Amino acid sequence: MSKVLLVDINYSSIPIYNSLIKEGHNVYVAGNNNTEFLAKICSNYININYNNTKEIEKIIQLENIEKIVPGCTDISYASCAKIGAKYKELWMGDSYENFLTINNKHQFRLLARELNLPTPKFYQNIESAKKSAQKLIIKPVDSFSGKGINIVHSDDEKFLCEAISYAKSISPSGTFIIEEFVKGQLYSYSAFLANHQIQSSFIVQEDCIINPYAVDSSFVVHNKNLKIRKKISNYIERLSKHLNLADGLIHTQFIKNKNNIWLIEITRRCPGDQYSNLIEYSTGFPYAEQYKNFFPKTIGNIENKPLTKKKSKVIRHTISSQDTGIFKSIKFHENYKIKEYISLKKNQEITYLMKMENE
Secondary structure, eight states: OOEEEEEOOOGGGHHHHHHHHHTTOEEEEEESOTTSHHHHHOTTEEEOOTTOHHHHHHHHHHHTOOEEEEOSSHHHHHHHHHHHHHOGGGOOSOOHHHHHHHHSHHHHHHHHHHHTOOOOOEESSHHHHHHHOSEEEEEETTOOTTTTOEEEETTOHHHHHHHHHHHHHHSTTSOEEEEEOOOSEEEEEEEEEETTEEEEEEEEEEEOSSSTTSOOEEEEOTTOOHHHHHHHHHHHHHHHHHHTOOSEEEEEEEEEETTEEEEEEEESSOOSTTHHHHHHHHHOOOHHHHHHTTSSTTSSOOOOOOOOSOOOOEEEEEEOOSSOSOOOOOOOSSOOEEEEEEEOSTTOSSEEEEEEOOO
16 A cells, blocks of 8 residues: 555544555654644654645655645645645645635635625725625634634724734734625535535534634534525535536535525635544544545545435534633533543643434
């Protein structure tokens, strides 16, 4: 089997790692935090900052790496895409140019306007935003996990300026976007593309309980309105054909309010926070395995895997707090079957919980 470099050591990448190991590959992992779980369990751990593609190139050459697989971070996918431009035999994912077009919030909004895809209205300057909307959302164009985001009233000049300064400070490029704030339920639509056609797809309801800009609770919606699924599938396929996207995973967050839908963000990397396990536990679909099968196609066999008839009621929840302190215990008011419990911090201030409701 191949020598494979998994460019991520985050806990959420473990299902990808396990799938590669199961196929018999000699797996290396890269990242600069030696306290991460994959850094501890993998004998081929390499301590590098994978944002530095020159460091990755050194590993490729030194260890004769044959394949590269991105993990669950945007930086991981971006670095792999950059490497892939030089080492084409290692990479079957998207070009770095496509990565920027999709992941940069401003570039994506411009493309969405061109393709007539529904996104929140965005404004080129503060004055036009203040005239057009009462409530605005300020975001860095290139951040993740809800970092740097604020919702402001357009007539609150002081807070508006503070929100813009904060977004610029969080953004690696120092740039931000101003959008009309849209209200509704947040969902994600996760699908696998082949020849610009959706092969398998999932809709997950996502809730932000502690941090209004970061998802901490989610579950698969098994019986979501077929019209919504068809609408979003059409949007994604239109985008894929226009950009000539590579086969593989495409993950979208959208907001729904009655009959209105707004696409919020799109990415090609595997989502974090145990998303792959949530899908597999809920449906039986081998999400992480299918994800890694596209990097490149010679790893495993890419199949149009149909959805199983399994429909389990599984909830993924992150236990966190707005206050600092020591996490002591969890108490449940009702009986639940615990599928998996994961502590991500040594001091247990933050933990992840997979819980399965009684079926």
